[in-house]
Amino acid sequence: MQRGIYITANDRVIEQTIALLNSIRFYDADTPIILIPYDDNYHHVAERLSNSYGVTVYDDLPFIERLSQRLQQIFGDRFFARPNQFRKQACWFGPFEEFLYIDTDVVVFERIIDNLDYLKQYDFICSDYQHAGGIKNVFTTQIIEDRVFSVETCHDIFNGGFWGARKQLISESDLYETFEECSSHPEYFDFSEKTSDQPIINYMILKRIARRFNIVRRSGGAPGNWAGSPHFIRHGHGLVDPNLNQPLQYLHWAGVRLEPGCPYWDVWEHYRYLHEPKPMQLPPPPAAAHPWQQIINKIKSSKF
Template sequence: MVSSDLKIGVYFSANDVVYDWAIAFLNSFRQFNPDLRLILIPFNDRCERLLQLKEEYNFEVYIDPSFDRLEAIGQAFELGHTPTGPYWFRRYAAFWGPCDRFMYLDVRQVILSDLTPLIMALDRFNFDFLHYDCALDQVYEPGEFRQQLLRQGKGRGFNSGRWAARKELFSIEEFEKLAADALKIREQLNPRNTDQAFINYCCDLKPIVCGHFAEVMGNTCQNGWARQPGHVYHQDGKYYLWDYGGIDHKKQVILIHWAGYKWENFFPQKFLLLSFFTKDRNYLASISIYVKLIVVSLPKLLITILISQRKINSFYHLQKPQAR
């Protein structure tokens, strides 16, 4: 039985650097979730433009004294690849925020569904934590620790940009203790994806019940990355994936994310992203955005296609200056 007294909501993290991404995210979120509580965890102090959107998109701002302690954890894991990496750890303050059941989302994605059923699936199916895309190499390096997890039926390697959980599943004190243990095997964790490796480690080491949204709920795409095979189509107010012969053929698309992509580049499903970015803009303003995309991005796209060829790509990387 799911209690009607539960406070549910969605946290997201962003700043002015990803302002355009945030506009597309917020437009898509409110289209499918007009009344769902939405709470911003500021990525850092550079949020002046973003905060001006509070009333338009009806979101709150969550500031917590634990941000400094979470950033300290992030700094301890940083190997110099991602200068802003420690700020990514602020998202984990959601575990002691105002929502009893919640979902966390990065803004480099668009939301294509009502998210309440995903959040309530925690209680409906008796899970502590539900995640989305999985890529084990993006979390753990090959080695003994990874092998131990796999032998125990753990080590899913889920993405840290979209997940749901129960409040107080972790505390800041518990995170600090787990971090101290994880740092002892830092070489067996992904060197770049610091916050992703950390939350996976925490979920793998603590005896909690984890699951994948698609596996738990059914009729849902396993992955949300824009580069996945197939074609996203709209039907009866919902989005689905057409990938004839694929495991997710005709299943519902909950979200599409562009982790690893830059806004100014041309990338898969960009026209879908722009449809939400230009939502409610006048016709001429929208057309100018699409024209600029074609003029600026098409040459880059052709170059990308060219250098992606195996022999050309190998030569290209041989000529690049090596990091010292």
């Protein structure tokens, strides 16, 4: 297959996965999508995605297990907060010649696969402003001080929740060699906020893929996409970035808990319940009475 989308999910994130798939299919009914199981508890979400959206499960599950085991051998089982995030690296070896990877805490506002047109000129694409915050959540300054990367190269860091590339630019040996290099220099990476794969994968891409492009650097710029940005303006069921007067391509709740009251919750709800009635929200339970109030209420209700 020429082009497609990979996601990772398990049964625990079925709600946000449905929202993502509803948004993708709203703009694009045909692009094939493959689920990379986040862990062994994926059968319920896989069935729902297959029946409703034509999503298939990654066919080389032994490779995913081999990747997980090798990672544990190199780093140990307590190094990363969420080591299973590395399973997304199976993207390099699946059936798509060109692919997008998208996290499930995302909804899209366009035919998102068309961003792979940039691969006519580049080998790797992303679309975010991770670099605008410096190297936080990716590298420490040590990686620059030791001249592993220049300051200019570090301007190409990216968020690991949305990216695209060509198949097999990274080999299985490239993955393991990168893990080995990184395990030898943990001082280069910023895990202070419990990121897992993002620092390591940034290291690999910056080291091994020269022709990379961040879409926000296109002519005329590109809109933001982080749900933690408060300035987006609602337009229909999408959002507009007023700084550029451009509609968002997608919205990503990275580091933001997806729950009622979170930023742009109404946008997420729209796509989650695009094809089914939204359940009625029950009122919150009454606050528990103070122990003294409980005693007073009991006396009042007693019959003398």
